[in-house]
Amino acid sequence: MRSHSEVVVVGGGIVGSSIAHRLASTGVRVTVIERDSIGSHASGFALGLLNPTNETGNIEALNHLSFNLHKQQLDVVQDESGVDAHVLTMPHIELALAESEIPDLKVEVARINAFSNFKSSWLEPDEVRKMEPRITDNNYGGVLVEDVIMLDSYNLTLATGQAAEARGVDFVLAEATGIVYEKDKAVGVAVGSDTIACDAVVLALGPWSGTASLWIDIDIPIVPQKGEIVRVEGFEHPLRIHLHGMVFGDSCSVVEKADGATWLAATVENGTGFNVTPSGKALESLSQRGMRMIPELESHQLVLHTACMRPVASDGDPILGKVPGKEGMFIATGTGGKGILLAPVIGRALADLITTGETDYEISEFGLDRFS
Ligand SMILES: Cc1cc2nc3c(=O)[nH]c(=O)nc-3n(C[C@H](O)[C@H](O)[C@H](O)COP(=O)(O)OP(=O)(O)OC[C@H]3O[C@@H](n4cnc5c(N)ncnc54)[C@H](O)[C@@H]3O)c2cc1C
Structure with a gap:
């Protein structure tokens, strides 16, 4: 020292x-x-x-x-350290799971297209399924955003x-x-x-x-805000999309990462202090949210369940x-x-x-x- x-x-x-x-x-x-x-x-x-x-x-x-x-700097820190951050570039779909979400989501397309480095478009339900057939047919379309980044934090x-x-x-x-x-x-x-x-x-x-x-x-x-993530495996072909939607009023991401696991993320829980014990309630909730977006997830096996804390002002x-x-x-x-x-x-x-x-x-x- x-x-x-x-x-x-x-x-x-x-x-x-x-x-x-x-x-x-x-x-x-x-x-x-x-x-x-x-x-x-x-x-x-x-x-x-x-x-x-x-x-x-x-x-x-x-x-x-x-x-x-x-x-600019992802390559720099990976080269300087020799550590691979498993960076993937992939499309993002913000999925409408209720008809009432459609108007607000359609407005997002123009807002996102105003940024020169992002392209966005509205996908009708059949176009969503054409991009990824494993997504539920009980969808109301979605906002496609090209080229977001997913990495190993x-x-x-x-x-x-x-x-x-x-x-x-x-x-x-x-x-x-x-x-x-x-x-x-x-x-x-x-x-x-x-x-x-x-x-x-x-x-x-x-x-x-x-x-x-x-x-x-x-x-x-600043207070800690508990967030839990569940990782499962079972897809035959990689799911190279970051899928996000509001399920039963809660946010849910489904994405297959470079580790080969499909991540279901994340819960948001206030008032738990510094408790980072993964809970059965979060496992059940994240599984239900994931299956609402991709029904096939029902047959997948749990690989890892983690909890940690966001610093929130x-x-x-x-x-x-x-x-x-x-x-x-x-x-x-x-x-x-x-x-x-x-x-x-x-x-x-x-x-x-x-x-x-x-x-x-x-x-x-x-x-x-x-x-x-
Ligand atoms: C479930 C979940 C999913 C998330 N997903 C994303 C995402 O997809 N994209 C994104 O951008 N962000 C995401 N975040 C947010 C992101 O993880 C946090 O905002 C970020 O990691 C906070 O970084 P930090 O360095 O401030 O805190 P931390 O990672 O908590 O680091 C703080 C460090 O300080 C150390 N420390 C504390 N007190 C002391 C002390 N007295 N002496 C020495 N060391 C001390 C701790 O040991 C700790 O290592 C997510 C968060 C959660 C919980």
């Missing part, structure tokens, strides 16, 4: 690893402190979908910027971490327990009885970000930028269900802020100061 780094990043999920990689790419000496292991929480168990077209609102522009950055996090390491980042497997200040300037991170001296600290603790409230004397309004938006009132303190969290997608833009924006004090990426509305 180094006794001094210019920047210490607390948290070795996709967010902390991306910031470290970007900082190291610009020549900054960085230490990442990770309590468990790289990508051992949500970053390692996410679905791995990169689709910036499925969300509107104030985060939409960052989603698209980050998608484009992924396209654990491998991507590992690739990003190892690429950062190859650029000189020091990874320390330990728990950060506090910040050392001189007046209101961060000068170190406490790790048990040791201190790593530094000029700047990034808090990237994911769903545990709230515990750092005590370190900065400001409430960080009280207003649902990310928390990115400087910590108010504390010199040299930065925060990056609250990425909810989009952290894998957002990681590259967060990496760049935070690295800019730390090294130059400003960034061209429009993150000002996501500051921690919005809660004060």
Whole structure:
């Protein structure tokens, strides 16, 4: 463990690893402190979908910027690390499972086509089945979006971490327990009885970000949101489509990934605290949702059932930028269900802020100061 780094990043999920990689790419000496292991929480168990077209609102522009950055740097981090992130490009179908969904979904086609790098069209029910005959005939059509990306989020996090390491980042497997200040300037991170001296600290603790409230004397309004995913196998031919729909009022993705398993994702459960025990209720619910879209899934065998936690802010938006009132303190969290997608833009924006004090990426509305 180094006794001094210019920047210490607390948290070795996709967010902390991306910031470290970007900082190291610009020549900054960085230490990442990770309590468990790289990508051992949500970053390692996410679905791995990169689709910036499925969300509107104030985060939409960052989603698209980050998608484009992924396209530029996926090869870079895989080459630098030698880790294959199992990147697949595939079509996405947003399936209408009720007639009442048709008008709103048809509006989506024009909205998505406004982005120059995405093509979208409306598929009638028979066209849906022509693209993929295993999809239920009890469908009302769907929105086709060409070329979304599906990858292995654990491998991507590992690739990003190892690429950062190859650029000189020091990874320390330990728990950060506090910040050392001189007046209101961060000068170190406490790790048990040791201190790593530094000029700047990034808090990237994911769903545990709230515990750092005590370190900065400001409430960080982040809670864990439980999400479960079921993996099954049994298809004779690969299902190379990311199929998504609203089933019984709940969101459901069905996709066969590079590991050969079909992933049914994901539940959204609030108020469970840090409990990540997979539940029978989620298994039943995800199976039912999947079978509504692809009836043949009924005969498939369970391979793996996982649960992890999204870091969610009280207003649902990310928390990115400087910590108010504390010199040299930065925060990056609250990425909810989009952290894998957002990681590259967060990496760049935070690295800019730390090294130059400003960034061209429009993150000002996501500051921690919005809660004060
Ligand atoms: C079921 C599910 C599906 C998802 N699917 C997608 C998807 O398809 N696409 C997408 O873009 N996003 C998806 N997400 C969201 C994405 O996984 C998260 O937004 C992202 O992983 C959060 O990354 P993070 O680095 O902030 O947090 P984490 O991955 O939780 O990492 C935080 C790290 O901080 C460490 N830590 C905490 N406290 C300390 C401490 N005191 N000292 C040292 N280390 C500490 C933890 O051990 C942990 O490793 C999904 C999430 C879930 C739950």
